[in-house]
Amino acid sequence: MGRPPCCDKTGVKKGPWTPEEDIILVSYIQQHGPGNWRAVPTNTGLLRCSKSCRLRWTNYLRPGIKRGNFTEQEEKMIIHLQALLGNRWAAIASYLPQRTDNDIKNYWNTHLKKKLKKLEEGHQGNFREGGHNQSASYPTSRGQWERRLQTDIHMAKQALVDALHPEQPNCLSQLKSYTKPGQTSAYASSTENIAKLLKGWMRDSSSKPACANSDATQFSFSNMAPGTESASSSEGTEQNQVNNSDCMELSEGGFDESVLFGFDSFESSNSDFSQSVSPEASLFQDHESKSDQHNEQVPLSLLEKWLFDEGATTQGKDFLRDLTLDDNANFF
DNA sequence: AAGTGGTCCAACCGCCAATCC
DNA sequence: TGGATTGGCGGTTGGACCACT
Incomplete structure (x- = not known):
C-alpha cells in the first residue's frame, strides 16, 4: 500500500549544504530535470531527505533566482501584495519570479514588518502630538472607517500601480x-x-x-x-x-x-x-515580456483575473476592479 | 580581546491537499 | 477505496555575522 518512504529518518544529513552536495544535486537535475524528488537522494547518494533536496533547489540553486537587496519596486510590490493576499508567500513570489517565497518571507519578517511598524508608530505619534487620541489606524465610527479604508485603498492602489509599472531601470x-x-x-x-x-x-x-x-x-x-x-x-x-x-x-x-x-x-x-512558477505567474511573465516588446504594460488585468479566480475577498475584487477602471485608464 | 545583543537568512518542522499504489 | 506518501506551503529556529560596550 502506498509508496515507499522518501527517505529514512535515520542517516539523513541535516544542516547547511556543502558545495559538493550542491554540485551533485545540480548535476543530477541537469540530467533528469527538477521533480521526482523522492528519487533524488537514492539516485545521487546524497544523505539528504528528498524534501531537503527540493528546498535546496527551489530556494537556492534554481535558475533565475536574484540574490541581494530588494529593490524599491520589489519592496512596494511585496507590501501591497501582502496587504491583498496576506502571508501567502508562494502567491506573492509568483509575481516576483526571481525571488523565492522564502526570501520574500524573510525579507518581510526582517525588514518590512519593522519598517511598516515604525511608519505606523510614527503616524500614530504625529496624531497624538496633534492632540488626537484615536488610533490613526482604526477610526471608531463607521464613516471614519470607510473613509480611512478608501484612503488606504487609494494609497495601496497607487503604490501597486507604481510597483507594477516601474520605469524600467537599466x-x-x-x-x-x-x-x-x-x-x-x-x-x-x-x-x-x-x-x-x-x-x-x-x-x-x-x-x-x-x-x-x-x-x-x-x-x-x-x-x-x-x-x-x-x-x-x-x-x-x-x-x-x-x-x-x-x-x-x-x-x-x-x-x-x-x-x-x-x-x-x-x-x-x-x-x-517558467513552468515551475505558478500558471498565474507564467501568464504574468508572458505578458510582461510582451509588454516589454511593445513598450507597454498590461499586467494589472492579469493580477485582477488571478485574484478573481482565486476567490479573493470582495474588498480585493473591488479594489482591483476599481484599479482597472480608474488607474489603468489614467496610466496608459 | 571578550562578552553581549541584534540582525539576517538558510534550513528545518509540521500541516495539509494531492497523488500514488 | 483508503491508507501511505509526496510535494508544497507557511511558521519557526539556529547559527553565522556584525556592531557596540
Whole structure:
C-alpha cells in the first residue's frame, strides 16, 4: 500500500549544504530535470531527505533566482501584495519570479514588518502630538472607517500601480540598487567554492550533447555563473548580485556564458523554470515580456483575473476592479 | 580581546491537499 | 477505496555575522 518512504529518518544529513552536495544535486537535475524528488537522494547518494533536496533547489540553486537587496519596486510590490493576499508567500513570489517565497518571507519578517511598524508608530505619534487620541489606524465610527479604508485603498492602489509599472531601470541602476558599495553577497561568497569546483566540470558539460530537457538544465547554472566570475576575478561582488539573464553585458569572462548557460532562451522559452512558477505567474511573465516588446504594460488585468479566480475577498475584487477602471485608464 | 545583543537568512518542522499504489 | 506518501506551503529556529560596550 502506498509508496515507499522518501527517505529514512535515520542517516539523513541535516544542516547547511556543502558545495559538493550542491554540485551533485545540480548535476543530477541537469540530467533528469527538477521533480521526482523522492528519487533524488537514492539516485545521487546524497544523505539528504528528498524534501531537503527540493528546498535546496527551489530556494537556492534554481535558475533565475536574484540574490541581494530588494529593490524599491520589489519592496512596494511585496507590501501591497501582502496587504491583498496576506502571508501567502508562494502567491506573492509568483509575481516576483526571481525571488523565492522564502526570501520574500524573510525579507518581510526582517525588514518590512519593522519598517511598516515604525511608519505606523510614527503616524500614530504625529496624531497624538496633534492632540488626537484615536488610533490613526482604526477610526471608531463607521464613516471614519470607510473613509480611512478608501484612503488606504487609494494609497495601496497607487503604490501597486507604481510597483507594477516601474520605469524600467537599466542593468547598472539595478546593479546599484542590489548592492551597497563594498557589500559582499553571502550567496556569492558561499557559492564561490561551488563555482571553483564546477568550473572545470561546466566546461566539460558545455561540450556534452544537450539532453532532452536541456533548456531547464542549462539554466541550472545561471545563478552560479556569478560565482564562477568571482572565482576568476579578485572582486566582482557587484556582478554577483546581478541577474545574469538581465545583464549579460557585464560578463567579462573568457567564455560566453550566455551560450554556455543558455541565458538567452531562459526568460522567453517554455522552460521548466517558467513552468515551475505558478500558471498565474507564467501568464504574468508572458505578458510582461510582451509588454516589454511593445513598450507597454498590461499586467494589472492579469493580477485582477488571478485574484478573481482565486476567490479573493470582495474588498480585493473591488479594489482591483476599481484599479482597472480608474488607474489603468489614467496610466496608459 | 571578550562578552553581549541584534540582525539576517538558510534550513528545518509540521500541516495539509494531492497523488500514488 | 483508503491508507501511505509526496510535494508544497507557511511558521519557526539556529547559527553565522556584525556592531557596540
